[in-house]
Amino acid sequence: MSHPIKKIIEAKPLADFRVVLRFDDGVTKTVDLEPYLRGPVFDPIRLDPVAFRAVKIDGGTLVWPNGADIDPLVLYYDDLQPAWK
Numbered sequence: 001m002s003h004p005i006k007k008i009i010e011a012k013p014l015a016d017f018r019v020v021l022r023f024d025d026g027v028t029k030t031v032d033l034e035p036y037l038r039g040p041v042f043d044p045i046r047l048d049p050v051a052f053r054a055v056k057i058d059g060g061t062l063v064w065p066n067g068a069d070i071d072p073l074v075l076y077y078d079d080l081q082p083a084w085k
Contacts, residue, residue, distance in 0.1 A: 006076040007060025013053045017046070023076055024060065031075050033062075041068045 010022035017034035037046040045051045045064055054065055063069040 003073055003077050006072050008057050008062060008072045008075070009060070011055055011057055011062055013055055017052060019055065019062075021062075021072075021075060023072070027076070029075070033070065036070050036074070041066065 006027075007024040008021050009024050010020075012020040014020060014030070016032070017037065018030055018032050020028065020030050022028045033052075034046070036042070044066055045068055051064065051066070056063055056065075058069075061069050061072055062075070
């Protein structure tokens with residue numbers, strides 16, 4: 001099943017690895033990112049709240065200064081999983 005492309009246009013980090021995301025179609029979701037923060041690139045983000053809050057948006061995708069990113073489609077659509085799962 002194909003899903004339309006979605007871009008994140010706003011991200012507000014909250015406590016406990018949650019983030020409020022606003023997408024280009026106006027949908028706003030609060031997402032718990034903790035399940036996605038796996039693997040060596042995400043360790044610094046998971047282990048340091050300051051690093052987690054450094055999240056930015058680049059090209060509609062959540063990114064961190066260390067090069068970590070999360071596909072916006074996985075965060076938008078409930079039936080998608082990260083590639084590593």
